[in-house]
Amino acid sequence: MSENVTLISDPTTIFIYLTGAVAFVFILSEVKQLKKLFHYLPPVIWAYFVPMISTTLGILPDSSPVYSWITRYLLPFSLILMLLSANLPEIIKLGKTALTMMLAGTFGIVIGAPIALALFLNWAPEGIWKGMGMLSGSWIGGTANMMAIAEGIGTPAAMYGPVIVVDTVVGYGWMGLIIAFSGFQAKFDKWTGADRTVLDRVRDNLKKVQESRGKPITLRDLSLMLGLGFTGSYLFLRLGEFLPNIGGIVSAFTWTVIFASLFGVALSFTKVSRLEDAGASKVGYMGLYLLLASVGARADLAMILESPVFVGIGIVWLLVHGTVLLVTAKLIKAPMFFFAVGSQANVGGTASAPVVAEVYSPSMAPVGLMMAILGNIIGVYPGLLVAWLCKMVEATLR
Numbered sequence: 001m002s003e004n005v006t007l008i009s010d011p012t013t014i015f016i017y018l019t020g021a022v023a024f025v026f027i028l029s030e031v032k033q034l035k036k037l038f039h040y041l042p043p044v045i046w047a048y049f050v051p052m053i054s055t056t057l058g059i060l061p062d063s064s065p066v067y068s069w070i071t072r073y074l075l076p077f078s079l080i081l082m083l084l085s086a087n088l089p090e091i092i093k094l095g096k097t098a099l100t101m102m103l104a105g106t107f108g109i110v111i112g113a114p115i116a117l118a119l120f121l122n123w124a125p126e127g128i129w130k131g132m133g134m135l136s137g138s139w140i141g142g143t144a145n146m147m148a149i150a151e152g153i154g155t156p157a158a159m160y161g162p163v164i165v166v167d168t169v170v171g172y173g174w175m176g177l178i179i180a181f182s183g184f185q186a187k188f189d190k191w192t193g194a195d196r197t198v199l200d201r202v203r204d205n206l207k208k209v210q211e212s213r214g215k216p217i218t219l220r221d222l223s224l225m226l227g228l229g230f231t232g233s234y235l236f237l238r239l240g241e242f243l244p245n246i247g248g249i250v251s252a253f254t255w256t257v258i259f260a261s262l263f264g265v266a267l268s269f270t271k272v273s274r275l276e277d278a279g280a281s282k283v284g285y286m287g288l289y290l291l292l293a294s295v296g297a298r299a300d301l302a303m304i305l306e307s308p309v310f311v312g313i314g315i316v317w318l319l320v321h322g323t324v325l326l327v328t329a330k331l332i333k334a335p336m337f338f339f340a341v342g343s344q345a346n347v348g349g350t351a352s353a354p355v356v357a358e359v360y361s362p363s364m365a366p367v368g369l370m371m372a373i374l375g376n377i378i379g380v381y382p383g384l385l386v387a388w389l390c391k392m393v394e395a396t397l398r
Contacts, residue, residue, distance in 0.1 A: 007059045011066035017059075018070075018293040021050045022286075044355045045176050047289050051297035052168070062300045070294040072253070074287040075351060076233035076260035081225060081284030082354060082369055083264025085276040097198075097334050101342030102371045104328035105321060109139050109346055110382050112320030114389045116313045121397050123309045129394050131159040131310070133387025138167045139321075140386075141379025142349025142372070145254070149383045162307040168299035170314035171347050174322075175356065178340045182359050188329075188336035196335050203361050221278035228272070229284070236260050254376070257350065261373050281365065285358075291351050318347065337361050345371035346379075 008014055025046040029038040054060045113132050117124065134155040138146035146167070150160075181188075189196060233256075240255035267273060304311055322343065329339045337360045344356040350372040357368025 005058075006055075006061045009061055009064070011064055011069075014060060014064055014066050014297070015070075017054070018051060018290055018297065021054070022047050022289050022293055025050060041176070042179055042182075042359050044289070044292065044352070044359065045179055048172055048292045048296040049176075051293045052299045052301065055297050055299065056301040060297045062298050064297075067294045067298055070291055072237060072256075073230065073233050074291050076236055076256055077229040078284040078287035078291070079257065079260040079350060079369070080232045080264040080267070081229050081275075081280045081287070082365060083261060084267055084273050084280045084284075085366060097332065097338055098342070098367065098371055099374075100332055101325065101328060101334055101338040102345055102374055105325050105342045105346040106140050106375065106379075106382050108321030108324030109136060109317070110386055110389070111324070112317040113386045114393045115320055116316040117390050117393050118397060119316060120309055120313050121394065124313070124394075125309075127156070127394075128159075128313075129387060129390035130155040131163050132313070132390045133383060134159070135163050135167055135314070136386035137379060137383040138349070139171065139317075139347045140382050141346070141375040142257075142351065145349075145376065145379040145383060149380060149387065152380075152384065153387050161303065162310040165299060165303045165307050166310045166314040168295060169301065169304060170311060170318065172295070172299075172352075174318050175344060175348055175352055178344060178356060179359050181336075182340070185336045185360065188339070192330050192335070193333045194329075194335040195333060199335050199337060199361070202367075203364055215277050217278040221275060221280075222283075225275055225278075225280050225283050228275075229287075232260060232263055236263070254380075257373075257376055261350075261369075261376075285355075285365075288351060288355060292355070295351070321346070337364070341368045341371055344368065345375050348372070350376060 008017055022043075025043045028034055028046075029043045051060060055062050113136055117128065117132060130150075130153055133153050134146055134150040137149035146163075149155075155163075188194075236256045236259040237252075239259060240252035243252065243255045245252065325339050325343055328334070329336070337357070340360050341353055341357045341364075345353040345368060348356070350369060353368035353372035354365040355368075358365040
């Protein structure tokens with residue numbers, strides 16, 4: 001679609017369209033007759049899906065400088081503002097279960113790749129292992145890891161298109177399923193025999209802190225939020241450029257995400273955290289929703305027809321990932337919250353794990369964010385292992 005003429009192509013107009021689309025979704029979510037629909041398919045799904053349909057219909061292009069700008073500046077911006085409310089001592093109480101489910105999700109991605117490739121190898125193009133290695137980076141930590149692995153293993157440019165289609169359509173389709181099943185937590189927890197005591201206590205404590213902080217936002221508050229978020233984002237982007245790329249694995253943007261996250265957590269221990277009283281995390285959420293909208297706009301559904309093998313591999317891959325998480329949840333009696341967030345922290349990374357956490361358990365977005373940050377930090381290494389395993393499968397079975 002990027003080579004065709006679209007109704008909107010100017011970057012500023014695209015940005016306005018995306019903000020309008022997100023606003024329209026939230027307006028519809030308040031319509032009484034649509035409440036039930038939005039209960040099972042929350043605004044986050046539509047914020048992603050509406051731009052995707054817009055691209056498919058030729059309204060938006062599937063590539064634009066504004067999409068890259070949104071990723072580069074709004075992701076660090078959102079991380080800083082959302083982590084202002086991180087109550088680290090409370091989050092640490094979830095440690096063992098959260099860490100186990102996060103790593104189980106990573107293990108599912110690692111073993112799912114060679115299994116899926118073995119099933120579709122006869123129809124797959126030569127050298128597909130490089131595309132799968134690239135995709136595994138996104139599915140264990142996010143876009144920064146994906147690009148780091150792509151550079152590290154030399155993924156050809158011709159493979160970028162199919163990989164991005166699978167990442168967006170299959171990856172966010174998986175997110176849609178996870179969110180759609182959020183209404184079945186009680187049944188899932190009964191099946192696993194989950195003890196929600198600690199989870200509910202942490203949720204209630206975080207909720208009490210947020211409720212005690214509520215106050216009307218002032219111009220001063222908003223100015224500080226925007227200034228802090230965008231200045232921090234810019235400075236960490238520049239700082240990342242001066243730091244070394246470690247073996248083609250840790251890139252400049254990886255450094256940016258790490259520093260923005262650490263900065264947000266550090267500020268949560270200072271008086272600056274009082275900005276959450278006026279809703280700093282909500283402003284951060286707006287940045288995340290725009291980021292998700294821009295990701296949706298990059299996916300032209302028509303490209304699915306051009307990449308059926310990649311799509312098939314992606315579906316089987318995530319089914320294996322989900323099965324591993326399901327078995328692990330049953331074995332350790334984990335609540336569905338950790339199944340959902342553990343999965344999305346891998347597959348979606350920092351951009352969407354907090355959103356899923358908030359859908360499943362209000363006030364728990366920082367938990368999703370911290371789990372995703374772990375994936376962002378360690379994700380490149382399992383991703384390189386995926387590339388090696390898929391290379392072995394292709395060399396052995398082809």
